[in-house]
Amino acid sequence: MSGHELTVWGIGTPRTMRVHWMLLEFGLAYESRPIGPRTGETMSEEFLALNPRHKIPVLQHRDLVLCESAAIINYVMDAFEAPEGFFVPKDAARRAKLNEWCYFVMTELDALSIYVIRKHEGLADIYGEAPNAVAAARETFREQTHALFEEFNDAYLMPEGFSIADILMASCLHTAQHWDFDLPACLIDYMERIRRRPAYVDASLRNYPES
Numbered sequence: 408m409s410g411h412e413l414t415v416w417g418i419g420t421p422r423t424m425r426v427h428w429m430l431l432e433f434g435l436a437y438e439s440r441p442i443g444p445r446t447g448e449t450m451s452e453e454f455l456a457l458n459p460r461h462k463i464p465v466l467q468h469r470d471l472v473l474c475e476s477a478a479i480i481n482y483v484m485d486a487f488e489a490p491e492g493f494f495v496p497k498d499a500a501r502r503a504k505l506n507e508w509c510y511f512v513m514t515e516l517d518a519l520s521i522y523v524i525r526k527h528e529g530l531a532d533i534y535g536e537a538p539n540a541v542a543a544a545r546e547t548f549r550e551q552t553h554a555l556f557e558e559f560n561d562a563y564l565m566p567e568g569f570s571i572a573d574i575l576m577a578s579c580l581h582t583a584q585h586w587d588f589d590l591p592a593c594l595i596d597y598m599e600r601i602r603r604r605p606a607y608v609d610a611s612l613r614n615y616p617e618s
Contacts, residue, residue: 413437416454417463418614420444421521421578422476426464428574428610429480433487439613445533477513480571494567501567508564508572511551516579520548524586549589559593562600569604577601 413430417423418441430437442448442463449461458465458474465472466479468486473479489495496502523544527537564572580598583590601607611618 411436411438412469414440414467416440416457416465416467417442417444418616420463420614421582423464424581424610424614425476425574425578426466426479427614428578428606429483429571431606431609431613432493432569432574432604433483433490435483435487441616477509477571477575480574481509484571492568494563494565494570501565505565505570505572508570509575512572512575512579515551516548517575520544520551521579521582525582528586545588548583552594553591556591556594559591559597573601577607 413435415423415426415430415437417426418439420443427439442454444463448454449458449463454465455461457467457472460474462474464476464479465474466482468482471482473482484493484495494505496505521544523537524541526534528541563569564576577598580590580594584595584598
């Protein structure tokens with residue numbers, strides 16, 4: 408590692424975006440190792456020693472290595488002092504409500520919808536076409552978001568303020584908008600608010616340098 412205590416491996420995906428964004432929200436200095444997916448860089452001996460699954464992102468903090476974006480941002484929330492306005496739950500009930508949002512995003516939206524479409528539409532040359540699976544994934548995303556957000560008027564998912572749940576949600580919605588998903592109007596407004604956050608802007612420049 409460099410002189411920084413924190414190193415982030417990976418750029419170019421919504422999942423790496425989450426990590427850069429979280430560290431910038433917390434005002435933390437870190438080294439960025441800008442390797443991309445499916446470039447061969449994740450198969451290097453150095454990287455495989457960190458993550459044998461050859462996936463990005465990876466966070467190094469001193470001797471700790473974490474390899475899942477949701478786990479990484481959860482760790483940063485707990486390990487460092489949060490900035491003003493960033494919600495960190497202090498009791499089991501509020502932690503559970505925050506986790507409820509996080510698990511919903513990571514399972515129903517990310518794994519069951521976004522990733523299925525990513526594999527069988529965006530990366531069909533690698534994983535093969537599966538039009539029925541893609542159509543079902545789009546419908547699952549539509550059903551889940553419309554069921555929860557037809558009357559969503561809050562600024563953020565947690566009433567106490569911006570949180571890791573918003574980082575997870577916004578990263579999925581960014582992809583959904585890019586793929587022309589049918590989103591409730593309130594979620595389009597939500598993303599407009601999110602995109603004005605300085606850390607989001609800075610993270611986008613770091614994570615998508617060629618955009």
